[in-house]
Amino acid sequence: MVEIPEPKPTDLLSIGEVVQRTGVAASALHFYERKGLIHPERTTGGTRLYPRHVERRIAIIQVAKRLGIPLAEVAEQFAALPSDRMPSLRDWDRLNERWRARLRARQLELERLQQEMTQCIGCGCVSLNACLVVNPGDALGTEGHGARRLLPIEDGEESRQTA
Incomplete structure (x- = not known):
């Protein structure tokens, strides 16, 4: 019986093998390499x-x-990891903790937005002065009267909303 050697993290794989093993297209691998x-x-x-x-x-x-x-943030985090060896469990734990905090902040923001949307749907307000979603604290009122959410028309373009 022929014994197959245990794979090592430093074994080299062709791009085709990486595509097959990860399900990521070769073009994506090239993109990740450029980044x-x-x-x-x-x-x-x-x-x-x-x-x-x-x-x-x-x-x-x-x-x-x-x-x-964003991939820019992934690159920033990867810069702290070794590129010539398999990152250790401790390396991955540090990365996970940073992203866990970010996800928790996003979760809290989504919960806050959900609350505001619930209030907005139920309030029936017709005034942007009172709207907690579009104009919290009437922040736009400090800029004067009239529409503040539209950009001026430039170069023949139609007006666009900023948010």
Whole structure:
């Protein structure tokens, strides 16, 4: 019986293998490489070979995308992680804690917006002075009378809302 060696995080995978194992398109891998999120090695012929541990980074990128975390922030967080080896459990825990706090803040903001929307739907107000959603505390009133949510028409464009 032939014994198959245990895979190591530093084993190199072709782009096709990474695509197959992660479900991420090759074009996305190239994009992540340009953004500095993943770092393939190159053969003398220019072929990309990815260390097996890049799969973990790709999984984290996919989770971040689902959570609405911009790739620039992912890159910032990845900069603190080692690029030449598998990040340790402690490395991932630190990353998770930062994102957990961000998600909690987003959750609280969504709950606040939901409360405001409930008040708005039930209040029947017809005045922007009293609207908690569009004009909390009549902040727009300090800018004078008239519409404050529309941008002026420029270069023949139709007016647009700012929010």
